[in-house]
Amino acid sequence: MTRMLVSRLLQLPFIVLAVYTVTFLLAWMVPGNPLENPEGRRPPPEIVAAMQKQYHLDDPVAFYFEYLSKASGVAWVMGKSDHPFDLGPSLRQPDWTVNEIIETGAPVSMRLGITAMMIALGIGIFAGVVGGTRPGSLPDVCTQLISIAGISLPSFVIGSALLVLFSVKLRVFPIGGVSGIESLFLPALTLSLPFAAYISRLVRFGMIEQMRSDHARTARAKGLSERQVALRHALKNAFLPVLSYLGPATAVAMTGSFVVEKVFGVPGIGQHFVEAVLAKDITLVMGVVLVYSTLLVLFNLAVDVMYRWVDPRIA
Amino acid sequence: MKVLAPFLLLLLALIATTYIDRPLPPAELVIIERSDCFTLDPQRMSYQHEIRRGETIYEGLVALNPQDCSIKAGVAERWTTSADGLTWTFHLRHNAKWSNGDSVTTRDFLYAWRRALLPDTAADYSGFFFEIEGAEAFFQWRAARLGAFKPGDDADALWRETEQRFLDDVRVHASDDFTLEVRLRRPLPYFLDLCAFAPFSPVHSVSVASFTHLDANTGRMEQSHGWTKPGFLITNGAYVPTVWRYKRDMRLERNANYWDVARVHAASIEVRVIENPNTQVLAFGAGGVDWLPDVGPEYKTEMLAQRRLYEARHAAAIGVAHDRGAELDETIRVLPPPVAGERRDIRALNAYGTDFFSFNCRPQTTNGAPNPFSDARVRRAFALAVDKQALVDRVTRLGERVATTLVPPGSIGGYPLVQGLPFDTARARAELTAAGWTDRNNDGEVEDAQGKRFPTVDLLYSTASPRYQNLALALRDMWRRELGVPVEVRGKDSKLYKEDVKKGNFSIARGGWYGDYGDPSTFLELQRSTDGNNDRGYKNLAFDAMLDEAQREADPAQRLLKLAECERFLFAEEVPLLPICSYVTVYMYDPSRLQGIREHPRLEQHFDEFQRIGAPSGATSKEHAQ
Numbered sequence: 055m056t057r058m059l060v061s062r063l064l065q066l067p068f069i070v071l072a073v074y075t076v077t078f079l080l081a082w083m084v085p086g087n088p089l090e091n092p093e094g095r096r097p098p099p100e101i102v103a104a105m106q107k108q109y110h111l112d113d114p115v116a117f118y119f120e121y122l123s124k125a126s127g128v129a130w131v132m133g134k135s136d137h138p139f140d141l142g143p144s145l146r147q148p149d150w151t152v153n154e155i156i157e158t159g160a161p162v163s164m165r166l167g168i169t170a171m172m173i174a175l176g177i178g179i180f181a182g183v184v185g186g187t188r189p190g191s192l193p194d195v196c197t198q199l200i201s202i203a204g205i206s207l208p209s210f211v212i213g214s215a216l217l218v219l220f221s222v223k224l225r226v227f228p229i230g231g232v233s234g235i236e237s238l239f240l241p242a243l244t245l246s247l248p249f250a251a252y253i254s255r256l257v258r259f260g261m262i263e264q265m266r267s268d269h270a271r272t273a274r275a276k277g278l279s280e281r282q283v284a285l286r287h288a289l290k291n292a293f294l295p296v297l298s299y300l301g302p303a304t305a306v307a308m309t310g311s312f313v314v315e316k317v318f319g320v321p322g323i324g325q326h327f328v329e330a331v332l333a334k335d336i337t338l339v340m341g342v343v344l345v346y347s348t349l350l351v352l353f354n355l356a357v358d359v360m361y362r363w364v365d366p367r368i369a
Numbered sequence: 370m371k372v373l374a375p376f377l378l379l380l381l382a383l384i385a386t387t388y389i390d391r392p393l394p395p396a397e398l399v400i401i402e403r404s405d406c407f408t409l410d411p412q413r414m415s416y417q418h419e420i421r422r423g424e425t426i427y428e429g430l431v432a433l434n435p436q437d438c439s440i441k442a443g444v445a446e447r448w449t450t451s452a453d454g455l456t457w458t459f460h461l462r463h464n465a466k467w468s469n470g471d472s473v474t475t476r477d478f479l480y481a482w483r484r485a486l487l488p489d490t491a492a493d494y495s496g497f498f499f500e501i502e503g504a505e506a507f508f509q510w511r512a513a514r515l516g517a518f519k520p521g522d523d524a525d526a527l528w529r530e531t532e533q534r535f536l537d538d539v540r541v542h543a544s545d546d547f548t549l550e551v552r553l554r555r556p557l558p559y560f561l562d563l564c565a566f567a568p569f570s571p572v573h574s575v576s577v578a579s580f581t582h583l584d585a586n587t588g589r590m591e592q593s594h595g596w597t598k599p600g601f602l603i604t605n606g607a608y609v610p611t612v613w614r615y616k617r618d619m620r621l622e623r624n625a626n627y628w629d630v631a632r633v634h635a636a637s638i639e640v641r642v643i644e645n646p647n648t649q650v651l652a653f654g655a656g657g658v659d660w661l662p663d664v665g666p667e668y669k670t671e672m673l674a675q676r677r678l679y680e681a682r683h684a685a686a687i688g689v690a691h692d693r694g695a696e697l698d699e700t701i702r703v704l705p706p707p708v709a710g711e712r713r714d715i716r717a718l719n720a721y722g723t724d725f726f727s728f729n730c731r732p733q734t735t736n737g738a739p740n741p742f743s744d745a746r747v748r749r750a751f752a753l754a755v756d757k758q759a760l761v762d763r764v765t766r767l768g769e770r771v772a773t774t775l776v777p778p779g780s781i782g783g784y785p786l787v788q789g790l791p792f793d794t795a796r797a798r799a800e801l802t803a804a805g806w807t808d809r810n811n812d813g814e815v816e817d818a819q820g821k822r823f824p825t826v827d828l829l830y831s832t833a834s835p836r837y838q839n840l841a842l843a844l845r846d847m848w849r850r851e852l853g854v855p856v857e858v859r860g861k862d863s864k865l866y867k868e869d870v871k872k873g874n875f876s877i878a879r880g881g882w883y884g885d886y887g888d889p890s891t892f893l894e895l896q897r898s899t900d901g902n903n904d905r906g907y908k909n910l911a912f913d914a915m916l917d918e919a920q921r922e923a924d925p926a927q928r929l930l931k932l933a934e935c936e937r938f939l940f941a942e943e944v945p946l947l948p949i950c951s952y953v954t955v956y957m958y959d960p961s962r963l964q965g966i967r968e969h970p971r972l973e974q975h976f977d978e979f980q981r982i983g984a985p986s987g988a989t990s991k992e993h994a995q
Contacts, residue, residue, distance in 0.1 A: 175375065
């Protein structure tokens with residue numbers, strides 16, 4: 055276990071470096087100039103030229119290495135930077151640093167993603183167990199239909215419907231912004247549905263298989279009720295595929311909530327990221343990618359550790 | 370049970386992120402904006418919502434009274450002007466304080482104004498400061514020196530010379546900490562209006578200076594924008610920002626050190642950023658939001674129709690109160706709440722801007738052909754043929770006031786109402802005939818004396834909003850029908866549209882203008898031959914001379930009359946552009962819950978005048994459910 059942890063942590067910088075390099079190449083190829091604003095607020099040409107030089111926008115190689123050394127903390131260790139992980143100023147929002155933007159937006163997106171995954175797990179496991187223990191029954195057909203709907207309906211449709219129903223008509227939940235947990239419930243629910251649907255299908259298939267397995271038959275022979283067999287024995291094994299799905303899914307939920315953030319007016323990092331890509335705000339794009347790829351690697355690591363703990367056969 | 374492990378892990382992560390991102394206590398007032406401020410640096414502000422925020426947190430020498438846009442005292446408690454109108458002396462009040470308790474002194478104004486005049490700052494409104502004698506030369510000198518600067522040159526020496534030049538050449542002078550003397554390059558009756566504008570606000574010179582450094586490579590005075598962030602930002606206005614989260618929210622707290630704090634109603638204001646226009650309206654509908662200053666969705670026309678139904682049902686009461694001189698909100702506040710299908714929480718207010726279409730007045734089109742619109746008779750014909758009331762009623766549908774001139778009526782005190790051209794199709798055809806264009810072969814289209822058809826009119830609009838397209842199509846039909854001219858519309862996305870307009874690649878193009886300050890010249894200077902925003906290529910030396918003469922007039926009342934004559938000449942005779950209507954800005958707020966919204970067209974809404982009536986923030990009212 056310790057060896058696995060150490061080796062995975064040692065791999066981390068290389069994985070992040072690879073992601074950084076690929077993102078850099080892609081971001082640099084986006085046409086356009088981040089210092090140019092289509093809305094007319096255009097700095098004078100000599101200032102643009104000075105900024106181009108200052109940020110190395112005229113020299114991709116210099117940009118690549120300077121950004122990397124500042125962001126990774128190398129520049130700080132060498133005493134060339136005041137901030138250990140300096141992700142630079144946003145090119146489009148000169149009054150904000152990328153660090154500030156991420157510090158404001160990331161906790162919101164993470165809360166949203168995590169809440170969504172908890173809801174997805176709850177709904178998904180419940181629906182999967184209900185369907186998987188009695189395949190072909192009415193509850194099974196219903197949960198399957200709903201899960202197909204959850205996977206196939208786009209979140210801006212579900213989101214808008216939930217918004218109008220619960221916030222405008224019933225006034226149960228607030229809209230826009232983030233305050234308490236209640237303000238995140240609807241967006242999290244919207245975001246969770248595709249995941250919940252997928253989890254329910256994983257659990258359902260696992261349950262069907264496990265309920266027919268030898269150890270379930272043995273458990274029944276011991277005199278356990280169907281319910282006990284399902285919850286104590288079958289679910290434990292049926293849950294394993296969910297666990298491996300959970301790592302990447304949580305990462306997707308935390309990063310890919312752009313549409314949900316837009317519909318509900320949640321000030322997360324997703325919308326900044328998409329805008330940054332469109333506007334070629336390279337420092338912001340690189341900063342978000344670096345932070346998220348690090349998080350992703352750590353998440354997958356956490357899931358692997360958990361997996362070994364739940365299923366000691368994997369070592 | 371091990372299945373619960375992931376739940377627990379997620380729960381832990383949730384608690385951690387929630388702790389990092391703790392919710393703020395509810396604010397007394399909640400305002401929703403569509404975009405965040407780019408900066409809280411007053412000298413670099415540019416957009417309307419930014420300027421409004423600037424006037425909330427800073428106070429200039431004087432301020433505008435939002436009810437009628439008259440001037441009231443700000444940091445300066447009194448001021449005098451010399452007989453020639455060139456020298457202004459401001460006496461600063463001794464009790465004006467920064468939010469950290471320091472006195473606001475002339476040093477802070479000199480420092481802020483110098484920043485605005487340094488090309489290093491890249492301030493959008495530097496040009497406004499050029500009215501100070503010596504300022505423009507100072508700016509140009511510094512820009513030239515910075516342009517010639519090479520690495521290795523002495524940046525410190527250049528900076529010392531810059532400081533000295535500012536003291537010597539720019540005629541703004543502090544005789545002590547509380548007396549500021551400004552000398553202008555020409556009489557400027559609206560100078561006080563400029564002084565109330567956010568970019569003229571002071572900054573706390575000591576704290577801002579600590580965030581600046583000289584760049585040895587470029588010679589520029591660079592600043593870190595960290596000083597504009599809560600925790601570092603020191604302001605002298607009614608409010609201090611205590612939290613500012615990028616594109617998320619800003620929390621404004623009443624500034625206890627503000628000299629006039631007794632007048633400030635709400636103790637705290639949350640300005641929340643919601644970019645999606647639909648979500649904005651839904652968030653307002655869900656309650657807890659006091660003011661939505663810019664309603665976006667197209668269905669606002671239906672909501673405004675519901676408002677008109679409500680007003681129509683109470684027309685008698687509203688009429689009586691109006692005759693008594695009451696503001697509409699005061700009247701509506703005490704009326705019974707709306708019934709189903711009506712609403713009173715949306716309102717279209719006349720704004721300080723005009724929607725228009727530009728005629729290309731250049732003698733030739735971009736491909737070298739003669740341009741019929743260089744003839745004022747043709748322009749008049751096109752203007753006379755447009756039924757603007759029909760456009761407003763059927764196309765834009767926001768209840769705008771039809772415009773025949775550029776300066777919005779009633780927006781500037783003492784400026785008379787100027788009449789441009791009416792809707793008169795017979796006269797339109799007569800003007801076109803006088804210009805040599807008439808239907809000679811009865812084919813329904815006009816030809817010139819040689820029998821050549823009127824060149825196809827290239828009607829350019831930007832596809833940024835369906836409004837422009839709808840207007841362009843309606844205009845095309847009117848001109849085809851009334852004048853018998855061929856018109857083709859051409860929609861371009863905003864960037865290409867702007868390029869074409871700048872190049873003069875159009876016959877008629879969509880345009881619009883919002884005034885920057887409270888004087889007709891903010892609209893009229895647009896038509897000066899040399900103006901950077903004269904997209905029409907309108908060049909008339911006689912008009913330039915008229916404008917110069919009006920601007921030179923020392924008597925303010927006479928000056929406004931002369932400017933009015935300039936405007937009449939423009940829109941009754943020359944018509945370089947076709948005004949359609951005054952812009953409106955659509956607000957959502959419930960007059961029975963929020964007090965302090967002003968209806969003056971300049972829409973100077975001051976947060977310190979906003980007051981919640983009745984229920985505290987967060988409470989919802991059931992009335993705007995539909």
